[in-house]
Amino acid sequence: MQFAILFHETPTDFAHRDDDDHKDDYWASWNTYMSALREAGVEVTAGAALHGGDVATTVVSRGGDIEVQDGPYADTKEQLGGLIVVDVSSLDVALEWAKRAPCVGTGGCEVRPVLPTG
């Protein structure tokens, strides 16, 4: 069964991506996580790392007019930092992997079943 694991990160997490003092640790933690998935034989069917909400652009329709706005859809502190889609046997397995994500201690993870197509 396919689940999407959505990684929500804090502004500090996002800042650590480029900051000289933290970026090595930051990226190493994600590489370790992705390697662990691979080594466990988990099938990752899709995934993407995303830039922060500060460069997001949101498109909404208000009263029939399409509006393009700068900023994320929901301007919350934590923002979607990336996501993967995994094919695992149950929600419990997906949750186990979510708990191991680097951002779980700072931001959080959201796990959602993928709607079957067709």
Add this chain to the structure above:
Amino acid sequence: MSHAADVAAQVARASYGRLLAILTTRTSDIAAAEDALADAFAAALRTWPERGVPTSPEAWLLVAAKRNWGKDLRHQGVQQKYAADVARLEQEWAHLDDADPLDPRLRLLFVCSHPGIAQNARVPLMLQTVLGLTAERIAQLFATSPQTMGQRLVRAKKRIRVNGIPFEMPSSSEQTARMPSVLESIYATYNVGWHQPDLVELAGEAVFLAACVVEQAPTAEALGLSALLMFCESRRHCRFDAGGRFVPLDEQDPSQWETRLTDEAFARLKQATSLRAPGRFQTEAAIQSVHARRSVDGDLNVDALIVLYDVLVQQTQAVGALVGRAAAYGRREPAVGLQLLDAIAHDRVAAHQPYWAVYAHLAQQCGHDADEAFARAIALTTDVGVVQHLQARRQG
């Protein structure tokens, strides 16, 4: 200052936006282009006084900027991005000699008006990138702190770079969508040039940029804005007398207005209205044309002015439009003008200098006590010539 330093400063003023537009075309990286250009100007100030000013200062600066491109990135070891940028720059410059009918700054203007850029960052971004104003000066103009303005600009540039917003003229439907914002930015630029004695050259730049937009896309409102700015520009030099005292529009001698500009403005306004797509800038241009007609007709057509202001306030609720309408009605009947001024929300006019100047003028004509209004109008301007004019009026 030496001759070479003078030339460098002159090229900096005249070509900054052009050079930046060329540097950013293929890279989308405004911040890196600004750094490279700053280094190039610094190099010019060091080298030109010794070795003389090069025959083509702009080309020299571009080569120097290319050499400095990504200098800081190299320190961080981000080689790939640097190499890719330089490759794109080479590609761009290979085509530099090809006739490009378009002022490269026009592309920058459309980038600054991308819908993904926060509205309150668009005009500041344009003033910095297209016209080369510093973040500190822009912060002053927008009455915010340099830190706030700096962050706003940095954030806007990051959005452009990270999203890879292309520095090309957008498709024609996208041009149409961004046009209102482009025109607003040019209008705001003209206003800065009109009001800031140290930035008068911005007025001329705005007139030129509006004309460039018209060449690219002769829409009714682009033509309207171009006409409006030409009307204003034709009499900009008449706003102050030889002694530096402010001369209100009605007291100006229309024969002193530059007919080369008013003739062109009338032609553009006519072309605009023939397109049958009314808009705020065309109405404002039409209002200016009524004043300009005074040089032909002798008298001011107050009825026409009132009709046009009635149209204008349906198109924009800007304070300036509401005050202008009150002043127009006040020409016919001062008490009516005063009523219209009183009807404008108080918090919107507390710091609006023209409101208090018009208020003082109309109150005086009605025989009311105008002293407080005069005091506020005087307190809200830093222009000595305007203060002199208001003080003279205050004394009747």
